[in-house]
Amino acid sequence: MLKVSNFRGGYRKGVAVVDGLQIDLRQSAVTSILGSNGAGKTSFLRGICGLLPWCTGEVVLNGERVDRLAPHDIARLGVRMVSEGRGTFPTLTVEENLKVGGYGLSAAVLATRLEREFNRFPRLRERRGQIAGMMSGGEQQMLAIARAMMSDPRVLILDEPSQGLAPIIVDQIFELIPRLTREGVQVLLVEQDVGRGLEVSEQAVVIEKGRATLSGPSRELLADPRVRESFLGLS
Ligand SMILES: Nc1ncnc2c1ncn2[C@@H]1O[C@H](COP(=O)(O)OP(=O)(O)O)[C@@H](O)[C@H]1O
Ligand SMILES: [Mg+2]
Incomplete structure (x- = not known):
């Protein structure tokens, strides 16, 4: 496409x-x-x-x-890009980062997508309340990808x-x-x-x-x- x-x-x-x-x-x-x-x-x-x-x-x-x-x-x-060096919002939690990725979605769609990304990345579900900047590099990369996927690119x-x-x-x-x-x-x-x-x-x-x-x-x-x-x- x-x-x-x-x-x-x-x-x-x-x-x-x-x-x-x-x-x-x-x-x-x-x-x-x-x-x-x-x-x-x-x-x-x-x-x-x-x-x-x-x-x-x-x-x-x-x-x-x-x-x-x-x-x-x-x-x-x-078109969604996950940049080099990631770029999650370090002071926001995992869940807040994902919600930013789903900005503009209705509450119902947002909830479904959040659930989908937590299923895809169980580690992010476990850490949903964690401040993004405190997570490991790999977890932050997964968060960056999940955040991009929230908008169904x-x-x-x-x-x-x-x-x-x-x-x-x-x-x-x-x-x-x-x-x-x-x-x-x-x-x-x-x-x-x-x-x-x-x-x-x-x-x-x-x-x-x-x-x-x-x-x-x-x-x-x-x-x-x-x-x-x-x-x-x-x-
Ligand atoms: N913001 C910038 N301003 C000026 N030149 C840049 C900038 N970013 C990259 N370049 C130059 O563009 C070329 C390609 O860089 P880049 O696209 O970052 O390569 P890669 O991602 O393959 O490592 C390099 O010569 C680099 O110095
Ligand atoms: Mg590069």
Whole structure:
């Protein structure tokens, strides 16, 4: 439902940090954007969400051009991003954070969604009264994802959700990602760990210095000698 074509953009006029990118989420439940630090992954996501100082190209959501819309309008149309470094409200409780995510919903729908997220993340139910900023990194990441899911997004964008987390928690996050799509949300995952990003997605784009160097079905990319050599340390 989300399709981005010929996307260029950046922070200073004329200086493109992403240049000529395209993605088409219509074919896959999970699509990943892979690449090393500084490749332009976060900038691309910001561009999709209307948060890049300048950009050109087309972003189409459910047949509608959204690339000229304000960030809150793009969000209202169902694109939710969980940013790098998360960003829950640290002084609010778990439950309050989730209610912020469901802002504008009727009380009945809010209660249903809250229950759904507590079922998805039993740990958050146990800690519903806990101040978010006091929780572990993994719990905060789960809270950030649950908060985004409260609005029933069409597209959920996860920017390096495993960053800074212990390996066992990283495993849990990667197990969770395909499960999220059962509710019809399409996931756009950004990941530095190319191997993991490919394993969890159906389609992927590898970007280097703002340009797509490889793209296609993740299964094919996993077998591609260039990927194996440059990103997986195999040959
Ligand atoms: N707020 C900003 N202002 C100016 N340049 C930025 C800003 N954020 C990122 N950049 C630059 O854009 C390029 C891509 O960065 P980024 O999108 O954060 O990469 P990634 O998420 O792949 O690590 C880098 O050269 C970075 O220095
Ligand atoms: Mg980034």
